[in-house]
Amino acid sequence: MSSAYLIGAQRRTGAASFTGIEAATGKALDGDFAITTADDIAQACALAGAAFDAYRETTPEARAAFLDAIAAALEARAEAIVARAMLESGLPQGRLNGELGRTTGQLRLFAKVLREGDWAGAIIEPALPERQPLPRPDLRARQIAVGPVAVFGASNFPLAFSVAGGDTASALAAGCPVVVKAHPAHPGTSLLAGEAIAEAVAACGLPEGVFSLIQGPGNDIGTALVANPHIKAVGFTGSRGGGLALIAVAASRLEPIPVYAEMSSINPVLLFPAALAARAEDLGRAYVGSLSLFAGQFCTNPGVVVALDSPDLDRFLGAASEALKGVAPQVMLTGGIAAAYARGIETLSGADGVAVLAAGPDGDAQCGAARLLAVDADDLLSNPALTHEVFGPSSLVIRCKDAEQIVAVLEGLEGQLTATLHIDEADYPLAAPLLPILERKVGRILANGWPTGVEVSRSMVHGGPFPATSDPRTTSVGAMAIHRFLRPVCYQALPDALLPDALKAGNPLGLPRRQFD
Template sequence: MTLTGQSLIGAASVNGANGAFHGVNARTGEALEPAFGGATANDLERACALAEAAFDTFRETSLEARAVFLETIGQQIESIGDELIERCMTETGLPRARLEGERGRTIGQLKLFAAVLRQGDYVDARIDPAQPERKPMPRVDLRLRNIALGPVAVFGASNFPLAFSVAGGDTASALAAGCPVVVKAHSAHPGTSELVGRAIQRAVAQCGMPEGVFSLLFDSGIDIGRALVADRRIKAVGFTGSRAAGVALMKIANAREEPIPVYAEMSAINPVVLLPHALAARGEQIARQFAAALTLGAGQFCTNPGLVLAVDGEALRAFERAASAVLSDAAAQTMLTPGIHANFCAGVERLAHAPQVERVGSGAQGGAYDAQAALFATGAQTFLANPALRDEVFGPASLIVRCQDLNELHEVLKSIEGQLTVSVHLEAADHDASRTLLPTLERKAGRVLANGFGTGVEVGHAMVHGGPFPATSDARTTSVGSRAIERFLRPVSYQDWPDDLLPLALRHGNPAQLARRVDGAIRHEDKQHG
């Protein structure tokens, strides 16, 4: 397919007239063709107007129709073939195997939400039948279901150009909920975004969905993204990116006449706790696994292990030596953009020059935009006294905190901000210490791991990819897994409505054949009470 550099507004392709930008070859820094035109205020107006016009029709499409729509998007993405992988490799520097796996995950997410729709539990249909004879007061007939919030703005992520971008988890879950989506493409991979956007556009047409169900806007700066969040027709935002950008969008959303939720995944250093018996028994093995997790994908994962906590001693120093040895042989890898590379280098320099912080390991050097892994260490009291040491360095860099004992380690854990993950490496003899730490771990992270690392986020029903601020803007939600649909829903209660005016999910006889909670008990069918 020939890339055009156009925004996709409903069924139309539009040349943006608000400045222009190019994708960049991540390995060389060279501009890629074509130029992408920035969307104008009129383009934004048209996309949001179409989304609003599509909303009431789209949200009441049958669960099966929406499931087929999501599956069709996946089929259309797959049909792009190698062209998608090759363009994405050029724009991001990510290897073929990684991107082929990410494409599979993207399609898998769409299939997951198709299954969620067919099961129908997310509707959460509840019925409290009328009790006109109840004393001293009759009970009215009350019925409840979840409905879609409204049009959703989705911001593509730099580090997952497929699975967290145009057709990623935010888009898939919002569409599953019945929300039209307006995507602001990430400028780091515009060609990849256009290819996927056109796949969704084809699926909209093939499935006969209202054209406003999907639009894709390119932004030559930040004005269109900000205006999208401020637009009165947008009812929620999905975002993955930096803390500064996420907080800026939250402020815009909260300052609106009608504030809206922003589901932002922003910043995490994902501590790894090495308990004494585990460290003594298999410290070198853990060190090899840690180094592999740290350098995976050039460290550009939001679950990258950026902090290690352990009690100081010979076992920890042996861990440091083993990790350093592995890192010294780790090839430098191209980072997603020259800008991300520059920020990584600046973060490493800050750690290198921080008082009482020592470098204990470095990776191999590479090309102009390649990340050289870096491992540092400091004492617990230094860490506690310097809040800047808790800042995320996006890339393959990590800081080891040497603690005097488990009490000091616990103090360090209590001092950190919210995280996506916390990992604990333990043996049976460490269980008592683990029990002591677990309540703090639960308060600090959305996912707590035993004997593993946070990299590798399973897309399923029990996954939580979220956590207390600043990991995310709302710790009650997840951006990965089937529960992600809940972000884009709200409950509505219907009192004493005639049966033929009720939505199918709540009518007598259960024509939608959903599991429903009737008088508090879950039933799959109830002819008598509704």
Template structure:
């Protein structure tokens, strides 16, 4: 498709009102055509009002119709995956093949949400039938289902420019719930954002839906993001990025006259604990495997296993040497943006200022945008004494922590803030220590991995990509997996309604053949 650079507001392509920008190739430093439109508060108002106009009809689409729309998006996304991947290779410096895979996986997410919608379990249809003869007081009929919140704003992320961006899981889950979506595209990949946005825009039109179901905006600075969070018709916001950026949006939303939820995914070091018997049995394997996974996407992944903790003893030297060997052979690669590259340099220096010793380094950078792989080491005492050592370094750096024994391992585990994931490597002889560690980790993360690594993560019905603050702003929800739809629905009870006025999922005859809880029993009748 030919990129126009326009904003996409409903069915319209809208030219710039707040200037233009070009994409930057971070590998070469060159600007890439075409120019892309930037908008402001007036475009925000137009997009949000269209979304609000669309809400009543879209949120009441039949489950079959809505699922078919999600399948259509998936088909269209796969149809442009090669073009999308080629554009992303220019805008990120990462391999095109990586993005073809990401597009295929993201199309799969849309299809999985189509299945979720058809099954209707997310509605949590619940019926307490009338009991007119009940004593001492009769019970009137009560019926509950979840309904969509309203227009949702999605802030696109920089590090996964498909699966966490315009056509990513946040958009898919909000649309599945019945919420129109306004995406604030990330300015690091405007061309890819337009391709994804036009895919959804075309699917909306072909499905015969209200044009306000989807819009795509870009803007300079923070103005457009603040206008989106402030708009009184917006009912929820999603954000993936830094703790500073996420908390600024969260606090702004809580200061509205009508506060709204902001579902953030912000920061995590995903600590990996190697218990003594596992260390002795396979220390080298764990050290090499962890670094290989930490280098994925040049270390620019929210699930990167960034901190490796092990008790000094049999196998520690092998783990350390294997991790160092993997680091040393790693090529310096282009990071997503110059700003991310600069922040990586500053944060690596922060580790050194906090007392971390550099014990291995990858190949020297060849270009200004390259990130060099680094391995640092600290003692357990240092990690406990210096909170900065427990903070995320977004990029290809790993911190190895040398512990004195199982007691210090437990003490260090308690020192971590909320995480997206935590990992245990253990053998049968480690089960007692693992049993002590589990309750500590359960309080600090939403996903515990056993004898594997934190990345990659399966997108499934049992997936959780969330955790206590600062990993996310609300640990009750996930941004990855089929449970992500729960962010965008709320319960409504219909009391004493005539059957013909009830939503279809709650009618007596169960015309959609959904699983429902009737008088406390799960049934399809």
């Protein structure tokens, strides 16, 4: 008997199944997982549609309690979830324990956001019947949920960007039912997390269509999910090709819908002269630690470094090269990702003007070996493809002749999630003119750190211009992520009895409201 997927409160098993794969060996794990049928995908979406109006009008406190209940249910399954995720992802126990904590933490953050109430965007402009030359009617506005959301699990975060991750948490907080397409590399992890959410749905007395989990390899399941007319928005973290394919499906519907896709980023790091002069070796070692962390499988991995050519840059590269030679090969998330990384390194290292400065030891086919490469800005500017993402533990250092060439390199980059400045006070005059360029190119600018840590907070922006994301106005991490799944509605001259509670005269929900004369 194959393991079930979750269609609302119902556990279903299909005739076809697939197996989980152990990331470290490439071998099949015990247990089969049922592939969701087309009929069950349609039923999951229909249940979500049927649940929508009731769920979106639950009180903020009820939804907050639901998110808290999911977090508690995940923690009750922590040992089993982490054990299975270790097998399916190849990530170590400590990393996955931390990721589970991040997952429950962001669920509880959105519970706090709901209780604070600013997300509702309640605005009241009372009627001005005596205003000249025309009276003003009573006008009130609030944010409401957009509808059922399709969420796609990510390969590199089997917990925090997957079944119970940030897209699911923010959509549920907004009042949107969610249908999750589990990543096929994590079927067991996904089912355990999905069961935790289903348990919370039942415990909180919510409609069963608030959550469903569908499973299976290939593209057909995801395409059918996004094409279903009940689905009103999509959350996706993955490759540029995968994101663009879903965007095409969503745009071709009779009712096109938004796809909030986080896709591709190389996260430039700028090294400034005074900072290099003061601590080149320390920066080189820290850089290798960031680019190789967990086999470089982060969307914020520092994929390129930009700096003026100088003896201090040589010091940085010498320290980085020595550090990188000691980076052991690490298991990558899937065999496909490992193979794509190997192809990307082969293409990049064979390009004109690119030199391999250092290489970590090679491993087996499931592993990614660290690589440090360098190129002169002249060669890079004549071949922009050199800045395409290679997902894994590698990075390219770009040597620039002068400040004008740094500007040219930055202007030629695509949209990114992050940019990092390593600066001392003496570098401020050189750095200041670059900030407007970086603001146009990235979603987060940081100084004297490394981009591979993303705080889950109210001010965090984990987004950026295309192809970092499909909509640069949004973030997939932090409290502002809820706004992807809300839209404004204005109520003109409605009697108080017909207004939603968020806008009634007595403010029964106790929401913060902006009132204008």
